[in-house]
Amino acid sequence: MLDERLSAQLHHDHGMSHREYEVLVRLDGAGGRLRMSQLAGQMVASQPLISQTIGRLEKRRWVRREASTSDKRGIDAIITAVGSQALAEASKPHADLIRSLLLSLMDKADLVPFTRAIGIVADHLRTHRLGGVCNLPSCPLVEE
Template sequence: MSDTVTDQDATPASAGHEPRWLDQDQQRTWRSFLLGTTLLLDRLDEDLRREHGLSAVEYEILVRLSEAGGTLRMAQLAAALAHSRSRVTHTVKRMENAGLVVREESPEDGRGVDCRLTDSGLDMLRTAAPDHVETVRRSLVDLVDPEDLQALGRVMNAVCDQLICAHPERELRH
């Protein structure tokens, strides 16, 4: 089997071509990936909510703002999170009410709205980050052999490399 994807491989089944069905092992792996990803993301969200009163999305907003030097335009933030602008606006409003961020008119053109991390938001991030990392360790990193974790990284990098070109604003690998 070739490692390259041909135009024929990329043709959707809806175009009248027979789909390349998954075999039993591939199907089992795919379903394990889906279930494992869902359970892991749920655990991360549950622990952040229980320990810090933050959702995983709120935590990710704090991280993105911190990594961007403290400020991002709302449109950039929505694109980076792969969420609708209205969903991000709603989440940021909650975070603003909690004093973690502020929204302000963009000094660049006066039309856009910036989201800025407050000192309180940075303190929350510094407090939550160690617990979040511990959850990541307990729920993924420490469960698998280092070689398997590296293999997972290679797999997900290949997926990201293939799909990120359509949404470069979502890139967060460093």
Template sequence: MASISRGSAPDPRLLFADLVRCETRLYNALNERLRERHGIVTSQYEFLRHLREHPGCRVADLAAEFAIGIGATSKGIDRLERHGWVARQPNPADRRSSLLVLTDDGVRMVDAAERTFTERVTELIEGALDRTRAAAVAEALALLRTALERDQIGMPTG
């Protein structure tokens, strides 16, 4: 059940529950739409989008961006590579790692999936929040994320 706090400090337990449940429900709704239209899930879309915006990053860079383990990230990239959407190239600065780049098929996939993603997330947010509230939520989450990332909170250990 959602908590609503008007004017007083929110109960941190309820705030946490609301944040987590919203994230889970949004993620699931986006998974459903992306799978239906493109045969991918949200995590794959997010990896592809990040690689489009940051060509030549490494698996470790992706893991840090998404605050997930390197092993899980590498497995996710392996799946994208098998689909022909991502290629690993030798890293000239470090022979132990590879640089990740989108293939032409990967660019086409992420561009098509982005339209679907944007359409669906917009529907979900606009269906619940007016522009003023959506802007306030976006600002609050950006501040919280900035503080967590600045202090390296919640980074996986492996």
């Protein structure tokens, strides 16, 4: 239900899917450039799905592809100035909707532990996404 509302808002107001928005967010957060395989790994999506998404973003000139700077066999996705502008225009209304759907349900006393818990989860997921060492003895994300 939440995902449907968030996706509908992005599509209606900004002409982008939630996946396209996430690609732009991830590229922006990575300094504007990510290898396609890294992007697929971060988004837990197949390479063909990411390639299709990047293709749609290229048609709008929001993203372009170039040979990887670290390994010429790889391809990097790069957010363009137009893509950065589209992301900037979508981000505040998107964040406002998240606030109204989720955070408005809580009073200030509830927000502190909620924010802390979300931060812990985000840090943990970031560790895995960036290939760091997980210190949890029974982490469900570690394959045995």
